[in-house]
Amino acid sequence: MANTLQELRPASTAVEKDDFVIPLIDFGPFFSGTPSDKHAVALSVTTAFKTSGFLYLKNHGVPPSVVSQAFSASAKFFNRSQEQKDGLGWTTPQSNRGYIATGREKLAPLEETSGINELRGTAPDLKETMEIGREGIEDLPNRWPDHLDDEGKDFKETMLSFFDTCKTLHRHIMSAIALGMNLPEHFFDEYVDAGDNNLRLLHYPSVRKEVFQDNPNQVRAGEHSDYGSITLLFQDRHGGLQVRTPNGSFVDATPIADTIVINAGDLLARWSNDTIKSTRHRVVEPPKLPAQDSDADSLESHPSRYSIAYFCNPNFDKLIEVLPGTYGEDIQVDKKYPDITAGDYLVQRLSATI
Numbered sequence: 001m002a003n004t005l006q007e008l009r010p011a012s013t014a015v016e017k018d019d020f021v022i023p024l025i026d027f028g029p030f031f032s033g034t035p036s037d038k039h040a041v042a043l044s045v046t047t048a049f050k051t052s053g054f055l056y057l058k059n060h061g062v063p064p065s066v067v068s069q070a071f072s073a074s075a076k077f078f079n080r081s082q083e084q085k086d087g088l089g090w091t092t093p094q095s096n097r098g099y100i101a102t103g104r105e106k107l108a109p110l111e112e113t114s115g116i117n118e119l120r121g122t123a124p125d126l127k128e129t130m131e132i133g134r135e136g137i138e139d140l141p142n143r144w145p146d147h148l149d150d151e152g153k154d155f156k157e158t159m160l161s162f163f164d165t166c167k168t169l170h171r172h173i174m175s176a177i178a179l180g181m182n183l184p185e186h187f188f189d190e191y192v193d194a195g196d197n198n199l200r201l202l203h204y205p206s207v208r209k210e211v212f213q214d215n216p217n218q219v220r221a222g223e224h225s226d227y228g229s230i231t232l233l234f235q236d237r238h239g240g241l242q243v244r245t246p247n248g249s250f251v252d253a254t255p256i257a258d259t260i261v262i263n264a265g266d267l268l269a270r271w272s273n274d275t276i277k278s279t280r281h282r283v284v285e286p287p288k289l290p291a292q293d294s295d296a297d298s299l300e301s302h303p304s305r306y307s308i309a310y311f312c313n314p315n316f317d318k319l320i321e322v323l324p325g326t327y328g329e330d331i332q333v334d335k336k337y338p339d340i341t342a343g344d345y346l347v348q349r350l351s352a353t354i
């Protein structure tokens with residue numbers, strides 16, 4: 001049995017502050033290792049989700065060239081005129097597709113969404129995003145720029161392919177979670193095969209440093225937890241992502257080349273009867289650079305930052321019932337949540353922030 005302390009220990013540590021650790025996990029053996037290697041990876045992944053709620057993944061099977069192609073198509077998209085982007089605007093939480101201009105969405109913790117309009121006014125998120133949903137849903141078209149020009153056609157092709165690549169990785173990670181929770185490896189397959197996921201391209205425009213000096217509440221993206229099952233986050237090298245530790249302080253989730261930051265969302269926490277944690281995070285002014293890059297520190301503005309978040313969800317029509325093994329008389333834990341369909345849960349959450 002692979003359940004020894006040694007194998008529970010993740011490969012290495014990516015982020016550490018006080019007792020809070022975000023591991024860097026090598027996913028390679030999950031694909032090609034022995035059954036016991038695979039089990040060890042699964043336990044590392046699940047342990048990370050149960051403790052910090054976050055992990056960094058390497059050897060995840062998404063080639064660096066595929067990631068850089070997605071980043072380059074994203075940068076070209078945000079470089080379009082405001083008029084073209086507004087012409088592809090986001091409309092409703094039900095559709096959750098299209099372009100969202102700076103200041104429209106204000107991410108906030110669930111219990112604070114009532115004050116959201118006030119926050120939107122004083123310190124709007126300094127970001128613009130493009131939301132891409134599952135392709136081919138009747139009445140919910142993606143807002144592609146393919147009718148604009150060839151670059152728009154390339155954008156569509158790149159993003160559809162990236163969506164599928166991420167969808168496959170989602171399935172593998174859910175298999176790892178299943179094994180790590182003593183469920184059959186393919187337990188979640190029927191919950192994730194539809195790919196009701198959301199690909200969000202993010203652009204944090206270049207911003208003058210005095211904006212942060214003048215307003216201590218100013219952030220690039222407000223503190224929040226994600227809504228779905230897991231999020232695959234690809235970040236560029238600029239930094240600014242921070243994760244909240246249990247004592248309420250924040251720790252930098254510093255970019256590590258060729259890794260994906262993966263965090264659990266609220267619906268997975270609920271599904272797991274809160275054995276898995278959905279941890280709050282935010283994006284702030286980038287941290288000061290190391291001495292050798294100090295030239296950039298003397299500039300008046302921070303450069304643009306790009307990131308790509310792939311929000312994974314269970315199929316919208318699936319009923320989410322608290323997972324077996326996370327409650328019951330034998331472990332003396334109550335079932336904390338009633339059943340809800342994934343789609344109903346997610347539309348409720350999205351409606352609160354826009």
Ligand SMILES: O=C(O)CCC(=O)C(=O)O
Pocket residue numbers: 200202221226233235241281282283307308309
């Ligand atoms: O841009 C990032 O690094 C994080 C974005 C994020 O957390 C989100 O969009 O939910």
Ligand SMILES: [Fe+2]
Pocket residue numbers: 224225226231281
């Ligand atoms: Fe997030």
